[in-house]
Amino acid sequence: MGWSGKTKEMNNMEHEKTINKMKSMQMNMKTQKVKNPALSGLLETGVQATDEKSATQFWASIRALVKAMSLDNLLPSRSTLPEDVQANIQTACDDIEEASTAFFNHGMVSQVIFRHGKSGGGTFATAEDYAKVMSQMTASKLRQHYNSTTWNGELPINIAVAPSEATE
Numbered sequence: 001m002g003w004s005g006k007t008k009e010m011n012n013m014e015h016e017k018t019i020n021k022m023k024s025m026q027m028n029m030k031t032q033k034v035k036n037p038a039l040s041g042l043l044e045t046g047v048q049a050t051d052e053k054s055a056t057q058f059w060a061s062i063r064a065l066v067k068a069m070s071l072d073n074l075l076p077s078r079s080t081l082p083e084d085v086q087a088n089i090q091t092a093c094d095d096i097e098e099a100s101t102a103f104f105n106h107g108m109v110s111q112v113i114f115r116h117g118k119s120g121g122g123t124f125a126t127a128e129d130y131a132k133v134m135s136q137m138t139a140s141k142l143r144q145h146y147n148s149t150t151w152n153g154e155l156p157i158n159i160a161v162a163p164s165e166a167t168e
Contacts, residue, residue: 015052018059022046024076024083025062031087034074039065081146085153089142092157093135100131 026043029036042065046058066074077086104110104127113130115121124130145151150160 011052015049015055018052018055019047019049021059021076022055022062025066025074027083028074028076032074034071036069036071039069039071039074079143081143082153085146088153088155088157089139089146091155092142093139096138097131097135100134101127104130 022043026040026047028034029040029043039062042058042062046055046062049055049058063075066072079086081089104113104124110127110130111123114123115133119133124133142151142157145159146153151157
């Protein structure tokens with residue numbers, strides 16, 4: 001028997017990681033209400049793969065299908081945050097995008113909201129552009145708060161603020 005370079009334990013870890021990616025995509029499909037029998041069937045079969053090689057091959061096929069169908073938003077995040085924290089951040093970002101769009105479209109707001117100078121300045125072209133920037137800023141801040149343990153990753157979002165010094 002030749003040396004493969006990977007231990008059995010490493011293969012098992014890779015296998016589990018690949019299966020978890022497929023399960024994450026299944027969850028994303030459910031959350032985003034995507035109905036696609038071909039992709040669902042491939043994921044269901046892929047999750048049942050019993051070894052790393054077949055799981056990796058299924059995952060490659062799934063990724064190719066997703067990209068060909070322009071469903072990249074179903075691919076699991078490469079984030080190291082727990083899935084539930086990522087889902088909670090996404091929920092917050094969805095709310096931010098909806099509220100930001102309404103805010104941007106209110107009265108003359110779109111005429112007086114400007115991009116940061118580092119982003120080229122000027123006004124935002126559309127409400128969607130503005131909402132996407134606000135959503136990305138929110139996601140970044142929430143990840144920072146989670147990593148610094150000032151937020152536990154749960155909804156409702158409750159950021160721990162350092163108590164101010166008492167004054168006499």
